[in-house]
Amino acid sequence: MTEVIIVSDGQLVRNIEVQSGDRKDMVLLVYPGVSCDVKLDVRLVGEGAEANIYGAYVCGGEEKVKIAVDMHHDLPHCNSRQLFKGIAGGTSKVDFYGKIIVAQDAQRTEAYQENHNLLLTDGAKVDTKPQLEIYADDVKCSHGATIGRLNEEEQFYMRSRGITLEDARVLQMISFIAPVLENIPEEEREAVALKFEEAVRNI
Amino acid sequence: MANDILLKIEGLRASVEDKEILKGVDLTIRKGEIHAVMGPNGAGKSTLSAVLAGKPQFTVTAGSIEFLGQDLLAMSPEERAWAGIFLSFQYPVEIPGVTITNFMKTAVNSHRTGKGLEPLKAGDFLKLMREKMAFVQMKPEFAKREVNVGFSGGEKKRNEIFQMAMLDPTLAILDETDSGLDVDALRIVANGVNALHTPEKAAIVITHYQRLLDYIVPDVVHVLKDGKIVKTAGRELVAEIEEKGYDNL
Numbered sequence: 207m208t209e210v211i212i213v214s215d216g217q218l219v220r221n222i223e224v225q226s227g228d229r230k231d232m233v234l235l236v237y238p239g240v241s242c243d244v245k246l247d248v249r250l251v252g253e254g255a256e257a258n259i260y261g262a263y264v265c266g267g268e269e270k271v272k273i274a275v276d277m278h279h280d281l282p283h284c285n286s287r288q289l290f291k292g293i294a295g296g297t298s299k300v301d302f303y304g305k306i307i308v309a310q311d312a313q314r315t316e317a318y319q320e321n322h323n324l325l326l327t328d329g330a331k332v333d334t335k336p337q338l339e340i341y342a343d344d345v346k347c348s349h350g351a352t353i354g355r356l357n358e359e360e361q362f363y364m365r366s367r368g369i370t371l372e373d374a375r376v377l378q379m380i381s382f383i384a385p386v387l388e389n390i391p392e393e394e395r396e397a398v399a400l401k402f403e404e405a406v407r408n409i
Numbered sequence: 410m411a412n413d414i415l416l417k418i419e420g421l422r423a424s425v426e427d428k429e430i431l432k433g434v435d436l437t438i439r440k441g442e443i444h445a446v447m448g449p450n451g452a453g454k455s456t457l458s459a460v461l462a463g464k465p466q467f468t469v470t471a472g473s474i475e476f477l478g479q480d481l482l483a484m485s486p487e488e489r490a491w492a493g494i495f496l497s498f499q500y501p502v503e504i505p506g507v508t509i510t511n512f513m514k515t516a517v518n519s520h521r522t523g524k525g526l527e528p529l530k531a532g533d534f535l536k537l538m539r540e541k542m543a544f545v546q547m548k549p550e551f552a553k554r555e556v557n558v559g560f561s562g563g564e565k566k567r568n569e570i571f572q573m574a575m576l577d578p579t580l581a582i583l584d585e586t587d588s589g590l591d592v593d594a595l596r597i598v599a600n601g602v603n604a605l606h607t608p609e610k611a612a613i614v615i616t617h618y619q620r621l622l623d624y625i626v627p628d629v630v631h632v633l634k635d636g637k638i639v640k641t642a643g644r645e646l647v648a649e650i651e652e653k654g655y656d657n658l
Binding site for chain 2 (some may be wrong): 358359360362363364367368369370371373377378380381382384385395396
């Protein structure tokens, strides 16, 4: 069962342990206007445990969004995936810190982490620090982080087909966030997608 | 007759990053005509098409463009599209995450909103899509694909002509549509363009080679060289260029 958390103002601290053979799926959503300090500590404590943590954030004003994830692989054969995507406009500030720690015993670990950001204004600021600490030798791990701008070639292509600049930007931002929203259970997904569409339209 | 004029370009100069590419272009296109603009690499052919479609990276420094009596240079790219201009890109842009269906639905409904019409009903839109995809022999499953992502060269160009069929422009500008096409795809694309042509419309076919012009036969042929049109004649000019090359004109 995927846990969908709509993050509100302030601090959110979660310590999660995933037992052998269990799986934890979580989607964090940060809507415009929310300033938050999220600390997740995920520990895979049984062989074959799995954790998938996703997050999306949209900030268009003066928000401060801070997200820190520690993903501990203590035992063999555990899998984890993290995907965080966000949009920063206005004078908002995003801080992402993500660490994967693979203990010496945690052979055959598969752990992936990605954080991708769109920067809409010169006033917005994104800091992203992906970290890997690996003490085992038989593992598959990767991390990646990007900070980019809306692609102007895409915008011109869409506008040349009659799509307004405003709609083109909305399409670009929705498609950017979509890979995170896909992990929300189907019955909740459409409502969330609509809320994000409204959020990016007014950004 | 003056009221036959669709497009009138006068003294057009344009630059990109302070480098002048178009150095005084004059071109008049009447309804029903197909014009070929030929020329060597770097002559300014693609710049001309980008300026007509309103690409923001290009700066027009002098001259005017009138399209159906309207000042084209005062219009945004989307307003130009609503007015009836369509550019088939030499390098169609990939838009990850946006499906062809969603892309075209947004485009078609933007055109309708721009003209003060209601959005198309979902059923009518899908019917139109299916019909136009079949027209360029695109498989129906392409509707769910992300725009141009992972498409072959031929698929990208067919997608351009599909979009053209959906939007039904008055002036189609085909920028190097033949590049990267095998002969079958070339034929499909050319047949599409020919089928969409009517006496009320016009097309500008921009190309380096004769090949495409064997299929889309132009009424007027221009040679663009170093930012200027240096020669204009009938379709016989195509064969002359093929024989002599651009250097000896």
